[in-house]
Structure formats: structure tokens, C-alpha cells
Amino acid sequence: MDVSEFFLKLLLIIISAKFFAEVFIYLHLPSVLGEVIAGIIIGPSLLGFIEPDATFHLLAEIGILLLLFEVGLETDVGQIIKVGIQSTLVAITGVATPAAAGFWVSYHWFGLDMIPSLFIGGTMVATSIGITVRVLVDLKKRHTKVSQIVIGAAVMDDVIGVVVLAVLYDFAVKGTVSIADTARVMFFIAVFLVLAPIIAKLFVPTMAKLSSVSKTKGMIPALIVSLILGLAVISHKVGAPEILGSFAAGLALARRFFLPLGATIEHYSHEMAEKIEESVKPIIELFVPLFFVMVGASINFKVIDITSGEFWGFAGILTVIAIITKMTSGLWVRGGWNRKLSTGIAMVPRGEVGLIFAEVGKRNKIFDETTYAVIIFVVAFTTLFAPLALKYVMKDDDKEPF
Amino acid sequence: MDVSEFFLKLLLIIISAKFFAEVFIYLHLPSVLGEVIAGIIIGPSLLGFIEPDATFHLLAEIGILLLLFEVGLETDVGQIIKVGIQSTLVAITGVATPAAAGFWVSYHWFGLDMIPSLFIGGTMVATSIGITVRVLVDLKKRHTKVSQIVIGAAVMDDVIGVVVLAVLYDFAVKGTVSIADTARVMFFIAVFLVLAPIIAKLFVPTMAKLSSVSKTKGMIPALIVSLILGLAVISHKVGAPEILGSFAAGLALARRFFLPLGATIEHYSHEMAEKIEESVKPIIELFVPLFFVMVGASINFKVIDITSGEFWGFAGILTVIAIITKMTSGLWVRGGWNRKLSTGIAMVPRGEVGLIFAEVGKRNKIFDETTYAVIIFVVAFTTLFAPLALKYVMKDDDKEPF
Numbered sequence: 001m002d003v004s005e006f007f008l009k010l011l012l013i014i015i016s017a018k019f020f021a022e023v024f025i026y027l028h029l030p031s032v033l034g035e036v037i038a039g040i041i042i043g044p045s046l047l048g049f050i051e052p053d054a055t056f057h058l059l060a061e062i063g064i065l066l067l068l069f070e071v072g073l074e075t076d077v078g079q080i081i082k083v084g085i086q087s088t089l090v091a092i093t094g095v096a097t098p099a100a101a102g103f104w105v106s107y108h109w110f111g112l113d114m115i116p117s118l119f120i121g122g123t124m125v126a127t128s129i130g131i132t133v134r135v136l137v138d139l140k141k142r143h144t145k146v147s148q149i150v151i152g153a154a155v156m157d158d159v160i161g162v163v164v165l166a167v168l169y170d171f172a173v174k175g176t177v178s179i180a181d182t183a184r185v186m187f188f189i190a191v192f193l194v195l196a197p198i199i200a201k202l203f204v205p206t207m208a209k210l211s212s213v214s215k216t217k218g219m220i221p222a223l224i225v226s227l228i229l230g231l232a233v234i235s236h237k238v239g240a241p242e243i244l245g246s247f248a249a250g251l252a253l254a255r256r257f258f259l260p261l262g263a264t265i266e267h268y269s270h271e272m273a274e275k276i277e278e279s280v281k282p283i284i285e286l287f288v289p290l291f292f293v294m295v296g297a298s299i300n301f302k303v304i305d306i307t308s309g310e311f312w313g314f315a316g317i318l319t320v321i322a323i324i325t326k327m328t329s330g331l332w333v334r335g336g337w338n339r340k341l342s343t344g345i346a347m348v349p350r351g352e353v354g355l356i357f358a359e360v361g362k363r364n365k366i367f368d369e370t371t372y373a374v375i376i377f378v379v380a381f382t383t384l385f386a387p388l389a390l391k392y393v394m395k396d397d398d399k400e401p402f
Numbered sequence: 403m404d405v406s407e408f409f410l411k412l413l414l415i416i417i418s419a420k421f422f423a424e425v426f427i428y429l430h431l432p433s434v435l436g437e438v439i440a441g442i443i444i445g446p447s448l449l450g451f452i453e454p455d456a457t458f459h460l461l462a463e464i465g466i467l468l469l470l471f472e473v474g475l476e477t478d479v480g481q482i483i484k485v486g487i488q489s490t491l492v493a494i495t496g497v498a499t500p501a502a503a504g505f506w507v508s509y510h511w512f513g514l515d516m517i518p519s520l521f522i523g524g525t526m527v528a529t530s531i532g533i534t535v536r537v538l539v540d541l542k543k544r545h546t547k548v549s550q551i552v553i554g555a556a557v558m559d560d561v562i563g564v565v566v567l568a569v570l571y572d573f574a575v576k577g578t579v580s581i582a583d584t585a586r587v588m589f590f591i592a593v594f595l596v597l598a599p600i601i602a603k604l605f606v607p608t609m610a611k612l613s614s615v616s617k618t619k620g621m622i623p624a625l626i627v628s629l630i631l632g633l634a635v636i637s638h639k640v641g642a643p644e645i646l647g648s649f650a651a652g653l654a655l656a657r658r659f660f661l662p663l664g665a666t667i668e669h670y671s672h673e674m675a676e677k678i679e680e681s682v683k684p685i686i687e688l689f690v691p692l693f694f695v696m697v698g699a700s701i702n703f704k705v706i707d708i709t710s711g712e713f714w715g716f717a718g719i720l721t722v723i724a725i726i727t728k729m730t731s732g733l734w735v736r737g738g739w740n741r742k743l744s745t746g747i748a749m750v751p752r753g754e755v756g757l758i759f760a761e762v763g764k765r766n767k768i769f770d771e772t773t774y775a776v777i778i779f780v781v782a783f784t785t786l787f788a789p790l791a792l793k794y795v796m797k798d799d800d801k802e803p804f
Binding site for chain 2: 001003006008015018021054055057214215216225226229233279280281284285289
């Protein structure tokens with residue numbers, strides 16, 4: 001790809017993302033859906049202007065890191081802990097039920113082999129943290145109780161998804177699974193999630209000092225982006241998804257973050273917090289839509305053979321299972337049925353995480369073409385369905401923060 | 403390159419750029435030199451942590467686009483036109499003298515063939531607009547008369563460099579040069595340079611309108627970046643370097659841009675101009691250092707065989723010629739010898755443009771290994787020498803805007 005071609009494609013991505021986002025808001029629909037659909041339209045499914053190639057994929061990954069950073073930044077750790085048990089129950093149910101059902105149907109009803117059936121179960125596991133969070137922001141429901149529960153649960157699901165993928169991949173390649181290894185990874189991830197924000201927090205006074213003595217331009221954005229990238233890399237080394245690192249970076253810089261046991265560290269100034277938000281906002285706003293456009297561009301509807309009855313049978317049943325089983329996770333939420341239903345639907349989109357399972361499965365010849373097409377359909381349907389459904393289900397009376 | 407590796411390398415680039423930039427400022431040296439040296443240190447010359455691969459190359463190109471946009475934004479078209487004749491004379495002399503001397507020495511003294519000698523002459527042509535502009539900004543001399551002349555001349559040199567490269571490449575491949583084609587390209591570029599800012603300016607009211615009715619976040623950065631990319635792509639189609647497009651975009655949005663014949667278009671508000679600067683600044687500050695680090699990383703000193711007498715003879719003479727011939731261009735500047743000398747030195751760095759010639763020459767087997775190494779040395783020396791020399795030569799009494 002030469003430079004000029006890259007610029008042209010980047011231009012197409014930015015313009016189409018903004019155009020469809022605006023159109024969707026005009027239609028009172030979540031703008032994230034507009035961005036995904038922009039990707040479907042300009043991607044290989046329809047016009048074929050862009051392809052999810054290496055460079056755009058990497059830029060999109062910066063986008064999701066920054067989105068999770070922003071989510072962390074606006075998260076009140078106290079509130080997340082308060083709903084921690086509900087989040088955990090939602091996450092576990094949202095993993096176990098879809099995985100079991102997905103495996104069972106594939107293995108027993110459709111007669112797939114053990115490994116592909118397990119991979120289909122794995123694909124059912126993950127909640128797309130990206131789509132879920134953006135929909136809640138788009139619907140201006142980011143600070144409701146349901147959102148706090150869902151964000152906690154979606155982050156856990158994302159972690160579990162990555163671990164499940166690693167375990168299943170090992171099983172597919174080596175034929176065995178080391179429970180000790182998996183337990184160790186889970187332990188490291190838990191330690192990371194607890195320690196990372198605290199350690200990152202310890203750097204904040206240094207960062208404030210550095211940015212005040214700095215004589216170069218742009219020290220704050222450079223330091224923030226470095227913190228995000230650094231924690232993302234450590235997170236990956238620990239065995240967790242990169243976004244866990246950027247989420248931790250956001251938590252550490254959140255205004256309402258306090259250290260346990262009465263916070264002995266000087267809290268950074270209101271002024272500094274504002275400077276941070278101001279100088280990172282445009283970067284976040286530029287990169288985040290790239291991610292969702294690339295999710296759309298990664299869904300290639302052309303792999304689907306719409307004349308195949310076999311495809312429609314499998315895809316239809318798996319989609320129904322993917323939606324209903326995830327929705328059972330909402331039953332744990334305290335409060336009215338509306339809250340349970342909203343939580344359940346918010347957990348439905350498989351998005352980027354489902355696509356990773358699909359790609360790994362296809363590349364390693366675990367999925368044949370039909371199965372791959374079925375997974376793409378399930379991912380696409382749940383990704384597009386949940387934002388729409390959530391808009392009509394989430395009641396305004398739940399808008400109040402708890 | 404997997405995602406985590408990409409994040410780690412990006413982190414290294416950002417941190418080393420900031421670190422060396424700060425150190426250089428502390429030593430009262432231009433920070434751009436720190437960034438280039440960061441690239442030399444972490445690049446293939448020394449530590450080999452990063453390589454100038456496709457993705458980083460493309461990100462760096464966004465950096466130089468944004469830098470030229472910023473330069474355009476702070477340019478007063480009236481002043482540029484006022485010194486237009488001096489700029490043009492500086493540009494033409496800064497092209498003709500080094501090209502002729504570089505060719506003559508290579509062909510007659512060192513007995514190279516016609517084509518490589520012509521390519522060496524071509525490499526001598528271009529002034530690194532990136533290095534030159536950043537040094538002037540670093541030295542806080544951006545708004546002096548010398549700067550106005552140099553920026554105009556460097557932009558012209560960059561355009562001429564791209565045209566010369568295209569012509570020489572054609573000559574190397576086909577053996578002939580179409581003067582009609584070249585004249586047409588030059589004509590298109592001239593038309594583009596005059597029309598692009600005016601046409602871009604016509605979009606400003608629409609952009610202001612769009613951003614005020616927009617219901618998505620980040621409309622302003624998206625529109626600005628789109629304008630920059632759009633004009634860069636058109637500029638490339640016309641046959642000019644992409645940066646000419648982003649420079650034109652900057653000119654169009656500059657506060658002091660007025661249309662000829664008394665400006666009938668409503669000038670956009672002070673508030674809008676501030677919003678634009680605020681929301682694009684962090685993006686510019688993040689990307690620009692990437693460019694200079696990648697310039698450093700693209701200079702691979704390992705290609706140089708320091709034990710070769712042949713190398714040192716050729717490299718030494720060519721470097722002296724590269725410096726002295728460019729400095730003659732300063733003679734056209736009205737005013738004292740200090741102004742003439744400052745202008746001449748500011749035109750010396752070959753930087754990224756020289757590297758492009760070197761790469762094209764190497765890839766097409768026009769340069770053998772020694773010649774390639776000589777070119778790399780000349781580019782590196784002029785790039786590192788000029789910022790240093792300029793610091794000591796440019797007098798404070800020229801700080802005043804004219």
C-alpha cells in the first residue's frame with residue numbers, strides 16, 4: 001500500500017464513519033451501529049474499498065485501547081466494587097450458559113467434531129466490550145446501575161474469552177490442557193487487575209511533575225499514551241487482553257479513584273485532570289471510530305452462501321442460542337425485569353472478540369467454510385441486534401445514577 | 403508484527419523521542435535533533451529495537467502531513483507573497499547549484515555512469531522541509547523574515563524534488579524524458595497551489611456549520627483530518643508531494659488568510675479557529691515526533707564501511723559540496739550577511755527527501771552499495787549539521803517579525 005493509497009483509505013474510513021454515525025443519531029439509533037455499518041459498506045462485504053489489512057488493524061487496536069481508557073477514566077471504582085458480586089454472577093452465567101449450549105448443539109445436533117464444537121462454544125463466550133460500552137455511552141446510559149454491572153461483567157468476559165481461546169488453542173494443537181498453567185494465568189490476571197491501577201496511580205505525581213517541567217510540546221498526550229501502551233503490553237505479557245491494561249490506566253487516572261486504606265498519595269489536581277481530558281479527547285475521538293469501522297470491515301458477508309439450507313439451519317439455531325443464553329445472565333441483577341432484560345441484552349454482542357475466535361478457527365482449519373460463515377453470521381447478528389434492542393428496552397427511569 | 407509488539411515499539415518510539423527531545427532542549431539544542439537521534443539509537447544503526455517498516459512508515463507520513471498543516475496554519479500568505487521573489491530565487495539556486503555540482507563531481511571526478519550521477523545530482527536538490535521547519539520552530543524563529551523566505555523556498559524545493567525524482571526515474575527506466583509531460587505536471591502543481599487553499603477555504607463555512615449541527619463527538623478533528631488527507635491525495639494525483647496538500651489545508655484555515663479581490667466569503671469566527679487549534683494540537687503533537695524518529699531509524703549507519711578510503715573520499719567531497727552549494731542560495735536574501743548565512747544553512751538538511759532518492763536509487767539498482775552508503779552519510783550529516791549550525795548562526799536581532 002503506497003502512502004497516497006493509505007491516506008485515501010483513511011479518509012474514506014473517517015468520512016464514512018462520521019456520515020453513518022450522524023445518520024444513525026438522526027434516526028435516533030446508536031451511532032456505533034452507524035460506524036459498524038460504514039465498515040460493512042466500504043469493506044469487502046459490499047464496495048470493497050478497504051480491507052482489514054495489517055496497518056488498519058493496528059490503528060483500530062489503538063482505537064479500542066483508547067476507548068477502554070476512556071471508560072476507565074469515567075469509572076467510579078467504588079461503584080464497580082459495590083455491584084461486584086452481581087457483575088461476577090452475570091459474567092460467569094454469561095460465559096457458562098452460552099458456551100455449554102453452543103458446544104452441545106454443535107456436537108450433538110449438528111454432529112461436528114469435538115474441537116470445532118469446543119471452538120463454537122468458545123465463540124459464544126465473549127461479550128464485545130467495545131460494542132457494549134459504546135452503546136451504553138451512545139444511549140446516554142453510561143452511569144446507570146445496569147451499566148456499572150454490565151461494564152464489570154463485560155471486562156471479566158473479555159478476560160475469560162482470551163483465556164478460553166488460549167486454552168482451546170492449546171487443546172486443539174497439543175491435545176491436552178494444563179489446568180495448573182491456566183490457574184496461574186488467571187491468578188496473574190487477577191493480581192494485575194488489582195495492582196495495575198494502584199501502581200499506575202503512583203506514577204501520576206511523577207507525570208504531573210514531568211509535564212510541568214517539560215519544555216517540549218505535547219508532554220501530556222505523550223505520557224498518557226505511553227502509560228496506556230505500557231500497561232497494555234504488560235497486560236498481554238500476563239496473559240490478559242491488552243484492553244485490560246488501558247482500562248487499568250483509565251481507572252488510575254479517574255478523578256474518583258482512591259487507594260485502599262485511606263489514600264496516602266496526594267491526589268492530583270483538578271487542573272491536571274482537566275488538562276489530561278482535554279489533550280487526550282481529540283486523539284480518542286479520532287481513533288475510536290476506526291475500531292468500529294474495522295469491526296464492520298472484518299465481517300465479510302460474502303463468505304455466506306445464502307442458498308444453503310444447511311447454513312440457515314445452523315446459523316438460525318446458533319443465533320437464537322447466542323442471544324437467549326446470554327440473556328439469562330441478566331437474571332442475577334437485583335431490581336425490576338427491565339433491569340434484568342437490559343443487562344441480558346447488553347451482554348449479547350459478540351463483536352470483535354467473536355471475530356477473533358472465527359479467524360483463529362479458520363486459520364487453523366478448525367472451522368470449515370460453512371461453520372466459519374455461520375460464526376460470522378452469529379457475530380454480525382448479535383453485534384447489530386443488541387444495540388437496536390437495547391435502545392427500545394432500556395427505560396428512561398433507569399437513567400438516574402444509583 | 404502482532405498487536406502487542408506494535409504497542410511496545412510505538413511506546414519505545416514515543417518515550418525515546420520525548421526523552422531525547424527534552425535532553426536536547428536542556429542542552430540548548432533543537433529538540434528535532436533529539437528526535438532524529440532517538441531514531442538512530444533505537445533503529446537499525448544501534449539497538450535495532452525498531453525498523454522503518456510499512457506501518458510505522460505510514461504513521462510517520464501522517465506526522466509530516468500534520469506538521470506541514472500546522473506550518474500552513476501559522477503562515478501569513480501575505481507575507482509569503484511579499485518575500486515570494488526572494489524565496490523563488492533561493493529555491494532555484496538551492497536546486498540548480500547542488501544538482502549541477504553533485505552531478506559534475508560524480509560523473510567527472512569519480513567516474514560514475516550517467517544515470518547514477520544524475521541521481522546523485524537529484525539527491526542534492528531537495529531541502530528537507532520537515533527538518534528545516536522544525537528547527538525554525540524549535541529555535542523560536544518561526545516568524546522571522548528569514549523563516550518566511552526559507553519556508554517558501556523549502557516548499558518549492560520539495561515540489562521540485564518530487565518532479566525531478568519522477569523525471570530521473572522515467573529517464574532511468576525508459577531512457578527518454580518528455581518535456582511536455584514535465585511542463586504539464588509543473589503547470590498542474592502551480593494551479594493546485596493557487597486554487598487548493600481558495601477551494602479549501604470555501605469549505606470552511608460548511609465545516610463550521612457541520613460541526614455546530616453535529617451530534618457525534620469529535621466532528622472537528624474528523625473534518626480537519628479529512629480535509630488534510632483529501633488535499634494530500636489530490637496533491638499526489640496532480641504530481642506534487644502529499645505535504646503540499648496539507649500545507650494548502652493549513653493555509654486555508656489560517657486566521658490571516660484572505661481571498662484575493664477583497665474576500666467576499668464570511669471569515670470564520672475567532673471561536674471556531676480556537677476550537678480547531680485546540681482539537682488538532684494533541685493529534686499533531688503525538689504524530690510529528692513519530693516522523694522524525696522514523697527519519698533517524700531510516701538512516702542505517704551500518705551500511706557504511708568505515709574502513710573504506712574510497713567511501714571517505716567520495717562522502718567527504720560530496721558532503722562539502724552538499725553544504726556549500728546549498729548555502730549559495732542564501733546570497734539572494736536582502737539584508738545583512740547574517741540573514742544570507744542563516745538562510746543558506748536552513749536550506750542544507752536533506753533529511754527525508756534525500757532518503758527517498760537513496761531508497762529509490764538502491765531499489766532500482768542505480769546506486770551500488772558504496773554510492774548508497776555515501777548518500778546516507780551525506781543525508782545524515784546535512785540533517786544533523788544544519789540544526790546545530792543554525793542555532794549558533796541565527797542572531798537574536800532577527801527574532802523580530804518584519
